[in-house]
Amino acid sequence: MADQPVIERFRAWMSERQLPLTPQRLAIAELLLNSPRHLSAEELIESLASNGLKVGTATVYRTIDVLLESGLLVERDRGEGFRRFEPQRELPHHEQLLCTVCGRVEEFRDAALERMTSRVAESHGFVRERHRLVIYGTCADCSRVADPAAAEARS
Amino acid sequence: MADQPVIERFRAWMSERQLPLTPQRLAIAELLLNSPRHLSAEELIESLASNGLKVGTATVYRTIDVLLESGLLVERDRGEGFRRFEPQRELPHHEQLLCTVCGRVEEFRDAALERMTSRVAESHGFVRERHRLVIYGTCADCSRVADPAAAEARS
DNA sequence: ATAAATGCAAAGGGTTTGCAAAGGC
DNA sequence: GCCTTTGCAAACCCTTTGCATTTAT
Numbered sequence: 589m590a591d592q593p594v595i596e597r598f599r600a601w602m603s604e605r606q607l608p609l610t611p612q613r614l615a616i617a618e619l620l621l622n623s624p625r626h627l628s629a630e631e632l633i634e635s636l637a638s639n640g641l642k643v644g645t646a647t648v649y650r651t652i653d654v655l656l657e658s659g660l661l662v663e664r665d666r667g668e669g670f671r672r673f674e675p676q677r678e679l680p681h682h683e684q685l686l687c688t689v690c691g692r693v694e695e696f697r698d699a700a701l702e703r704m705t706s707r708v709a710e711s712h713g714f715v716r717e718r719h720r721l722v723i724y725g726t727c728a729d730c731s732r733v734a735d736p737a738a739a740e741a742r743s
Numbered sequence: 744m745a746d747q748p749v750i751e752r753f754r755a756w757m758s759e760r761q762l763p764l765t766p767q768r769l770a771i772a773e774l775l776l777n778s779p780r781h782l783s784a785e786e787l788i789e790s791l792a793s794n795g796l797k798v799g800t801a802t803v804y805r806t807i808d809v810l811l812e813s814g815l816l817v818e819r820d821r822g823e824g825f826r827r828f829e830p831q832r833e834l835p836h837h838e839q840l841l842c843t844v845c846g847r848v849e850e851f852r853d854a855a856l857e858r859m860t861s862r863v864a865e866s867h868g869f870v871r872e873r874h875r876l877v878i879y880g881t882c883a884d885c886s887r888v889a890d891p892a893a894a895e896a897r898s
Numbered sequence: 899a900t901a902a903a904t905g906c907a908a909a910g911g912g913t914t915t916g917c918a919a920a921g922g923c
Numbered sequence: 924g925c926c927t928t929t930g931c932a933a934a935c936c937c938t939t940t941g942c943a944t945t946t947a948t
Contacts, residue, residue, distance in 0.1 A: 606901095606902095606948080607902080607903090607947095608901090608902060608903065608946075608947040608948065609947075609948095610902095610903065610904080610946075610947070612903085612904075613903085628937095629937075629938080630937085643904090643905090644904065644905040644906070645905085645906090645937095645938080645939095646904075646905065646906080646907095646938090646939075646940080647903075647904055647905070649937095649938060649939070650903080650904090650939090651903095663822075664822075665820060665821075665822030666820070667818075667819075667820030667822075667826070669912090669913085669936070669937070670936080670937055670938085671822075671937085671938090683863075685863065685864060685867050685869050687869070688872060694867050694869075696863055696867070698859060698863065700855065700859060701856070701859060704853060704855060704856060705876075705878045708838075708840065708851055708853065708878065709840060709878055709880050712840050712849055712851070712882075712883075713882060713883030713886075714840050714842070714849075714878070714880040714881060714882055714883070715880050715881040715886050716878060716879075716880045717843060717879045717880045717881070718878075718879050719876065719877060719878040719879060720876070720877050720879075721860075721874065721875070721876045722874060722875050723860045723863065723864055723869070723871060723873075723874040724871075724872045724873050724874065724875075725864050725869040725870050725871045725872045726869060726870040726872070727867075727868065727869055728867075728868030728869070731868075731870050761923075761927095762922095762927080762928095763921075763922040763923070763926090763927060763928065764922075764923095765921075765922070765927095765928065765929080767928085767929075768928085784912080784913080785912090798929090798930090799929065799930040799931070800912095800913085800914095800930085800931095801913090801914075801915080801929075801930065801931080801932095802928075802929055802930070804912095804913065804914070805914090805928080805929090806928095824911075824912070824938095825911085825912055825913085826912090826913090
């Protein structure tokens with residue numbers, strides 16, 4: 589039942605395969621696995637820099653590869669020309685609510701959706717594998733404030 | 744009521760804004776607006792070549808931009824590292840069934856989904872803007888045949 | 899000590915852009 | 924004829940790779 593923080597799970601995964609746990613990797617994992625937003629490589633590098641850490645591009649990408657392989661991180665492509673990364677959630681099918689202003693992501697599940705996708709797939713002769721639903725909108729914070737940047741900074 | 748072919752709508756759109764209708768543009772529009780598959784730029788160029796037309800890369804991309812602006816074409820990003828393009832359907836069909844073997848795409852609508860997304864957004868304090876649902880699976884053809892390539896060739 | 903990670907810079911792949919030549923309207 | 928498009932090649936952006944140096948275990 590040990591609901592240990594993600595970073596501890598990363599530490600464990602790394603030591604299991606005897607991989608060196610460098611300060612860079614730790615910092616990258618810390619940021620990536622705890623962000624409420626889906627960060628891009630560039631945003632990540634900026635965050636590291638503002639924390640006083642100058643990490644090389646190659647290291648960042650290579651560490652991301654490690655995190656992806658560990659299964660603790662998942663990549664997403666919103667068609668922006670680059671990838672974004674998010675911590676892996678426990679939920680099997682995670683539907684998402686994405687704020688188009690600040691980029692915050694919230695997740696939810698809906699049993700009806702599960703049934704609906706199976707029904708639709710079947711009626712089209714498809715063997716259903718998985719699905720993905722994203723609802724785009726404006727989150728409460730961003731709807732409230734006059735200056736959206738303030739909401740973003742708050743996150 | 745004139746349910747004119749897409750290509751005629753493209754012609755009309757072009758002449759409305761007095762844009763030259765070159766053979767290249769016509770060929771590209773013809774292929775892109777009538778394909779049952781979501782073509783990539785590269786696939787498009789191959790198709791043009793096999794039709795005896797050697798069109799420059801830049802021209803292809805610039806024509807795609809024109810088609811996107813006309814609203815007759817829509818771009819999709821499946822996270823493959825490049826974009827794919829599909830003709831714009833009339834209905835606000837945001838729901839898709841995508842065959843992971845041959846790439847075929849079928850669309851559908853579901854009223855319940857519309858209601859569900861509004862409800863979920865509201866309960867999370869979000870102002871709902873739009874949504875996107877993709878169900879991944881294997882289509883009837885691809886489930887049936889032993890050799891998936893046969894199904895792809897058939898399309 | 900030793901195998902692995904780091905950083906830099908150069909390479910790679912899809913897409914865009916600058917500019918002279920060609921071509922619709 | 925005028926203005927736009929074309930094609931080529933160089934430029935771009937994100938990401939990956941090669942290699943000498945540093946570092947965690």
